[in-house]
Amino acid sequence: MTSSIIESPAAEAPDYAAIKQRQQATWASGDYTVVGTTLQIVGETLAEAVDLRAGERVLDVAAGNGNATLAAARRYAEVTSTDYVQALLDRGRARAEAEGLTVSFQLADAEALPFDGASFDCVLSVFGVMFAPDQARAAQELLRVVRPGGRIGMANWTPNGFIGRLFKIIGAHVPPPAGVRPPSLWGTEAQLVQWFGPRALTLKVEHRYFAFRYRSAAHFVQVFRDFYGPTHKAFGALDAAGQAALERDITALIDELDIGGGRGLVVPSEYAEIVITVS
Secondary structure, three states: OOOOOOOOOOOOOOOHHHHHHHHHHHHHOOOHHHHHHHHHHHHHHHHHHOOOOOOOEEEEOOOOOOHHHHHHHHOOOEEEEEEOOHHHHHHHHHHHHHHOOOEEEEEOEOOEOOOOOOOEEEEEEEOOHHHOOOHHHHHHHHHHHEEEEEEEEEEEEOOOOHHHHHHHHHHHHOOOOOOOOOHHHHHOHHHHHHHHHHHEEEEEEEEEEEEEEEOOHHHHHHHHHHHOHHHHHHHHOOOHHHHHHHHHHHHHHHHHHOOOOOOOEEEEEEEEEEEEEEO
16 A cells, blocks of 8 residues: 655745835835824934943934934934835935934845944834844844844834734735734744844843824824825725725724823833844
8 A cells, every 4th residue: 555645835935025115115105204203202212222322333224214313313323224215214314404413324125234244333123124024034134234242222013012903903904915924023022032032142122102192093093094104005905995994993993092081092002122232
């Protein structure tokens, strides 16, 4: 008697290049700075958490409109601000120029940073690198460009916080590309240990909250629908009935978490503040 084993075909790797192109279009849509500038306090808090010093070489990865960039430059660090969307870098540059801050801005992909190894004393990312589609490669790049004894500091949304849950709702209405892992994995200690643990002298994760403050749930939905790339694109991909359903689900989540007591909307969103000292 003979037997045969039928092997399942191996799952195809995601087309990261195509996914990245789609992501670039997403983040270039709307106007992220309308939302992004409200998050400045997170960049300031992170700069303190990593104990930035004047004169240190700092890289901001997936900098968006530059919240961590500005925080580091205000502390007299030598800052290079990077993103793969030129329009976002231009907004960050305008903010730095308005404050008279010296910053180098460079178009760059978080998964293929155009810098030599061990080039920076500190690498930062505020709600940025977590959206890189090839997560493991992005983590490797952060480790590659920071010097031994240097630090990596990140602020990443957690899966069960408000923004993590918002992305789950969006994904239920407009499914993400096949094979792409949730960005909120960057907000989980187990995943961070897997990526960074072998090179970490220390790895500290603090759970913090950022409060989204808007006039009302309807105001929040309108702002995110008009200006926040992922939400803007999600609404644009749906017909009228689908848009109404997405709005209902987002509003229900907001109503569940709102602690404003009727005096304006206040929705706390958990994020992980991560500080890693690299060996």
